Amino acid sequence: MAQVSIRKVVKEYEGGVQAVKGIDLEIADHEFVVLVGPSGCGKSTTLRMIAGLEEISGGEIAIGGGVVNDIPPRDRDIAMVFQNYALYPHMTVYDNMAFGLMLRKFDKAEIRRRVENAARILDIGMLLDRKPKALSGGQRQRVAMGRAIVRDPKVFLFDEPLSNLDAKLRVQMRTEIKKVHQTVKTTTIYVTHDQIEAMTLADRVVVMNHGVIEQVGPPTELYHRPATKFVAGFIGSPAMNFIPARLEHGSGALNIHLPDNIVLPVPEERRSRYASYAGKEVLFGIRPEHLTEIRPNDHRPNLAPLHLTPEVVEPMGMETLVHIWLQGTEISARIDPAIPAEPGRPLALAADMGQMHLIDPQTDRMI
Amino acid sequence: MALDATTATAGPAMAPARPGLTLQRFARRRSTIAFLMALPLITVIAGLVAWPAGYAIYLSTLNRRMTSFIGLGNFEILLDSETFLMVIWQSCFFAITAVVLKALLGFWLAHQLHHIPTKGQRIWRGLLLLPWVVPPALSTLGWWWMFDPSYSSLNWILNAIGAPSVPWLGEPWWARISVIIVNVWAGTPFFMIMYLAALKSVPDQLYEAAAIDGATGWQGLRYVTLPMMRNIISITVLFSLIVTFANYDIVRVLTNGGPRDLTHVFASYAFQVGVLAGNIPRGAAVSLFMFPLLAIVAFFVLRGVNQRSKEMA
Known part of the structure; x- marks a missing residue:
């Protein structure tokens, strides 16, 4: 087991296309780090450079202290x-x-011991004599993990391991992977485009976009305190709502003016932070779960009521998603399934302004 | 009783509607359609393969003048003949050596080509295929000239570097080697192209997995590439073995079986005995000797291929 250091690493392909643009990342021993981002963001290339399957164009990668x-x-x-x-x-x-053990000339008894141990951890003991063709997708995935576990390596690398599985099996295997990491505690770098996998598995999530790291942090930090508009939109499902707005002073308060003449007050504790943006165009960000129905005896501070008319209503069972169009901008809200919501019928909603975000549209960074 | 009664009542009641319907249904069955569509091919195979094979078997049981049935007489005579035993040995030596060399060289070339970027690969692939696409009788004439005792260009090169001349076609062992050289030269591109296709079909991720598992280039070849190509290797070797065993043109043009009948293979010897010496039944018996040998090899090879396909595909 070991720490992994990525210093100013660049991957440039023929023709000057840069897939990874000088990233820095320190991964601690035993840590489970997930690289997440959309297709083409450089996450798989980074993983393959750590594995040695891609040459490194610039910078250096160290595993366990030694540059590799x-x-x-x-x-x-x-x-x-x-x-x-x-x-x-x-x-x-x-x-x-x-x-892998055979190639490393391990003793036969030791190979058997390790394979049987891994098979026990992954519950594939009864499959040992089968060929891969005779296995289901989930079983194959377990074998692939078993192949990694038996080696007892310094670092586990996972390259979108659950992408080929159906939704139900994916959830099940996600838990398995977490369980395995809790058992063997090997430093793990995991690549996925699925933010739910990233949130549920990682000690720290690394969000990548266009070959650079947007933000690194524990899942909850990324969710509550995203550094950029990209991270805010990528983490969380459904994605955060972004509404073009204007920040204005008014009657001793700082207000956010949204389309359709909707005015929302900025909480007092945030006024000084946002004051310099008064009179400027900004992006107002709020997650659908912070745009809810008005609940009786709701003690959340900073709730701002607003009346909106949904155009699409999606009952999900445990909640209902309503979609509203505000002058061409689609926003979603999560409401209690008990609330009767219908397209075209106004709903009394409340925005939890304590959870709001403001984004500078020039830099796409959080204010 | 109950069953009888049902049959008895159902039979006559359904009878009037049945014949037309049944025929229509029969014609519409997928197996019938498949058979009808395959019928032209079956006819061609029956006419060009089955009938000549059956006729050859029939011929081999006749006497020289083809007037009376002599059973396995021709085979008995052949097995008593020292020349024919030499032909069996020479055929096996020729076919096995040539196929092994073609397979090894073909694999080596395919491996080299596989590592050339696609852009440059095309020209090399085309050039290396040339020996295979030139009609063998013509290319063998070229080789014959290169081996010629008086004008041998190969000997000229050997002399130029200070080595003595080689009696390419005059000495039995050199003649055998010469025949093999020409066959290998003409047949290697077939192996190369088949192996190249097989190499391209091995997923890159298997090599990557092997590299991470700790495999060197050689171990990757041994434990990943070769096992993944086993079916193609088996089928190519089987196919080439059949074609090489039945090779006729190279021996005919290059040595005509000489010197002293020592380079004959089944096909050239069958032609000599059957056509040139006028003993068609014995010539048929010579050519039939290949069949059991190849059938056994084909059975085991195809069984292996089938088994592996089921396990891996």
Whole structure:
């Protein structure tokens, strides 16, 4: 087990296209770090550079203190789980898992002990004699994880391991991965485009976009205190609402003027933070879960009532999502399923202004 | 009793509607349509493969003048003949050596080509395929000239670097080697192109997984590439073995079986005995000798291929 250091790492392809633009990241021993971002953000390239499957164009990567830039993958003491599992189809499950140990000339008894131990952790003991073709997607995924576990490497690398599974199995395997990490505690770097996977698995989430790191932090910090509009929009489902607004002083208060003449007061404790933006165009951000119905005996401070008319209503069972269009901007709100909501019928909603965000449209950074 | 009664009542009642319907249904069945569509091919195979094969078997049981049935007489005579035993040995030596060399060289070339970027690969692929696409009788004439005792260009090169001349076609062992060289030269591109396709079909992620598992280039080849290509290798080797065993043109043009009948293979010897010496039944018996040998090899190879396909695909 080891820490991983990524210093000013650049990946440039032929023709000068930069997939990764000088990122810095320190990953502690035993930590579970998730790289998340949309397609083409450079997360998989970063992982493949750590694995040694892609050359590093600039900067350096160190595993366990030693720089590994020029060390081939086999000598980096890492194990990787691929998106499409990459199991050897001509080998049995046992041989797939034992292959890495066999190449490293481990004693046969030790190989058996390790494979059986991993099989027990992953509950695949009864599959050891089967070939990958005879396994389901979830079982293949377990074998791919088993192949990584038996090696007892310094670092586990996961490259979108759940993308090929159906939704139900994905949730189940997510829990399995978390359980395995709690058991073996190996430093883990996990790549996904699914923010829910990132939030549920990570000790720290690294949000990437266009080859740079937007923000690094624990999941709750990213959710509550996003640094940029991109992070705010990427983390959380449904995504945060962004509404063009104007900040104005008025009758001793600071107000946010939204389309349709909606005016919302800025909470007192935030006034000084936002004061310099008074009279300027900003983006008002609020998550759908902070735009709810007015509840009886609601003690949340800073609630601002507003009446809006939903155009689409989506009952989800545990909640109802309503979609409202404010002069061309779509916003969503999460309301209690007991509230009768119908398209075209005005709803009395409340914005929890204590949870609001303001974004500078020039920089796309949070104010 | 109950069953009888049902049959008895159902039969006559349904009878008038049945014949037309049944015929229509039969014609519409997928298996019938499949059979009808395959019928032209079945006819061609029956006419060009099954009938000549059956006729060859029939011929091999006749006497030289084809007037009486002599059973396995021709085979008995052949197995008593020292020349024919030499032909069996030579055929096996020729076919196995040539196929092994073609497979090894073809794999090496495919591996080299696979690592050339796609843009440059095309020209090399085209050039390396040339020996395979030139009609063998013509290219063998070229080789014959290169091996010629008086004008051998190969000997000229050997002499130029100070080595002595080689009796390419005059000495039995050199003649055998020469025949193999030409066959390998002409047949390697087929292996190369098949192996190249097989190499391209191995997913890159398997190599990446192997590299992370700790495999060196050689171990990746041994534990990933070769096992993944086993089916293609088996089928290519089987196909080439059949074609090489039945090779006729190279031996005919290059050595004509000489010197002293020592480079004959089944096909050239069958032609010599059957057509040139006028003993068609014995010539048929010679050519039939290949069949059991190849059938056994084909059975085991195809069984292996089938098994692996089921396990892996």
